[in-house]
Amino acid sequence: MSGLVQQAAGIGTEAPALSPASAALAAADARHRWFVLGARVVVGIAFLLLWHVASGNWIDTLLISSPEAVAGRLWRWLIDGTLWFHLSITLLATVLGFAIGSAVGFSTGLLFGRFNTLADIFDPYISALYSIPKIALAPLFIIWFGIGIESKVAVSAAIVFLVIFLNTYAGVREVNPLYINTTRIMGGGQWAVLRHVIVPSAAAWVITGLKVSVPYALVGTVIGEFMSANRGIGFLIAQATGLFNTTSVYAGIVVLAVVGAVINTGLKHFESWVLRWRP
Amino acid sequence: MSISARGVRKLYVTRRRETLALDRVDLDIATGEFVAFVGPSGCGKSTLMNMVAGILAPSEGTILHDGRPVTGINQRVGYMTQADAVLPWRTARENVELPLRLRGVGRAARAAKAAETLAAVGLTGFDNAFPAELSGGMRKRVALAQLLAYGPGTLLLDEPFGALDAQLKLVMQELLLRIWEKAGQTVIFVTHDLGEAVTLAQRVVVFSARPGRIKLIEPIALPRTGRDPFRTRFAPEFERAYSRLWEALAPEIAREEEVVA
Numbered sequence A: 001m002s003g004l005v006q007q008a009a010g011i012g013t014e015a016p017a018l019s020p021a022s023a024a025l026a027a028a029d030a031r032h033r034w035f036v037l038g039a040r041v042v043v044g045i046a047f048l049l050l051w052h053v054a055s056g057n058w059i060d061t062l063l064i065s066s067p068e069a070v071a072g073r074l075w076r077w078l079i080d081g082t083l084w085f086h087l088s089i090t091l092l093a094t095v096l097g098f099a100i101g102s103a104v105g106f107s108t109g110l111l112f113g114r115f116n117t118l119a120d121i122f123d124p125y126i127s128a129l130y131s132i133p134k135i136a137l138a139p140l141f142i143i144w145f146g147i148g149i150e151s152k153v154a155v156s157a158a159i160v161f162l163v164i165f166l167n168t169y170a171g172v173r174e175v176n177p178l179y180i181n182t183t184r185i186m187g188g189g190q191w192a193v194l195r196h197v198i199v200p201s202a203a204a205w206v207i208t209g210l211k212v213s214v215p216y217a218l219v220g221t222v223i224g225e226f227m228s229a230n231r232g233i234g235f236l237i238a239q240a241t242g243l244f245n246t247t248s249v250y251a252g253i254v255v256l257a258v259v260g261a262v263i264n265t266g267l268k269h270f271e272s273w274v275l276r277w278r279p
Numbered sequence B: 001m002s003i004s005a006r007g008v009r010k011l012y013v014t015r016r017r018e019t020l021a022l023d024r025v026d027l028d029i030a031t032g033e034f035v036a037f038v039g040p041s042g043c044g045k046s047t048l049m050n051m052v053a054g055i056l057a058p059s060e061g062t063i064l065h066d067g068r069p070v071t072g073i074n075q076r077v078g079y080m081t082q083a084d085a086v087l088p089w090r091t092a093r094e095n096v097e098l099p100l101r102l103r104g105v106g107r108a109a110r111a112a113k114a115a116e117t118l119a120a121v122g123l124t125g126f127d128n129a130f131p132a133e134l135s136g137g138m139r140k141r142v143a144l145a146q147l148l149a150y151g152p153g154t155l156l157l158d159e160p161f162g163a164l165d166a167q168l169k170l171v172m173q174e175l176l177l178r179i180w181e182k183a184g185q186t187v188i189f190v191t192h193d194l195g196e197a198v199t200l201a202q203r204v205v206v207f208s209a210r211p212g213r214i215k216l217i218e219p220i221a222l223p224r225t226g227r228d229p230f231r232t233r234f235a236p237e238f239e240r241a242y243s244r245l246w247e248a249l250a251p252e253i254a255r256e257e258e259v260v261a
């Protein structure tokens, strides 16, 4: 029903998009996008070529392997199931850590943002917590949770928690009190204010936090896997390092890079959808 | 719904200064009455509105709404604040629908009501625009459409038409008058435009320069209903009221300038 209304109204507002001026603007925009895309591909190919030429000619293959060897290794991993065997566990730990850390961080951030006294009391402890390198917690978590997936989830969750907590808190403190007051006057209770004012207003901060913490979540998991594990991309890299198998090390790194990029791209789309109201 | 101020005083205390915004304000507004506030900038008009809405508490005295003291957020008023309060993350339509949604009005009824009131304020076709894509005057009209959509019994309008051009302003005044004649809300209307105050209100309250006190309450002798914003200005009653108000207001504005200088 409201979809229909939306469509009907959309005709009214979007009609000017067909005017010559905005068509020209769109065309210029598209040209620019294609140029950037083309340049990116060129840069990527140049890098691979350089790597290929350097390998064995300027630098020992043992140190930098070669692009074709890495590609071959990735292909083999893909078809013999090694890739999925290790990647699935790394992904699971990352996603779980990310989900738990951001859920807990978001709710405590909201809570602290709404109750200033709480924030005042905990302020020095939070600063202290923030300044320790979170990676230093990894050995501790391995002692607590063992070498299974739990310790990796804990490392990522701890890192993500802090980032999301601080960003949510900052976002809630920035909410314009005028919006809260007018929403309450028009009949909104605490819950409605939270849902229609505080959360959307803090969304920009929260999403920035999410974007920042994706690589952290991945790093947390992989560090945990480096230290002690028997499965996972981090384990794969650590094992290959022990055997001076640089080809596998690079292949593992490529996998991590791709995973990070894919998650970040997803978040970027999510961000532009949530913050579509921004000019 | 009646509104009364009894011995209201408001002192703002900040670290840097104390400001006495309002002092000894006594005022009774009857149910269904249309009252305009005029006064020099900074005399406490918005402060008084905020106290009626329950956003601020008076330092002394009380505000009564239907005989009951206002002690917290007052959900029986609809308040169009001086600063933009439409939520930037909701489209025009979603903003208009919000109070209806908070009252549990169904989707279809909400959409219909929003379309109707947005059309009434001349915003057809902008339903799906976000506030950032609208002009200041358009955002004001979204806020007005929102009030009209959910229809509170008391309207607090703080310079609602200040950002509109002269012609659109007349159109909006006409719209407001017709709606008020039909629904009979209690209206407090803050404006810097004396002509607008006389055109719309049954009584105009003139505030002195800060600290704001009530200097004059002028009943407007124009008929209660059927006023035409395009023509009332040519009525002799309009002229008489206008000059009496101006006599009261002019020295206050001069005083305000002295304070600034």
Ligand SMILES: Nc1ncnc2c1ncn2[C@@H]1O[C@H](COP(=O)(O)OP(=O)(O)OP(=O)(O)O)[C@@H](O)[C@H]1O
Pocket: B012, B013, B014, B019, B020, B021, B039, B040, B041, B042, B043, B044, B045, B046, B047, B048, B082, B210
């Ligand atoms: N939150 C506040 N803290 C301190 N002083 C304030 C605050 N709000 C308003 N004031 C002061 O109170 C006085 C009255 O302000 P108010 O906004 O009510 O004036 P106004 O009559 O609405 O003016 P205008 O016509 O310009 O909107 C001003 O001198 C202002 O400086």
Ligand SMILES: [Mg+2]
Pocket: B045, B046, B047, B082, B158
């Ligand atoms: Mg004001």
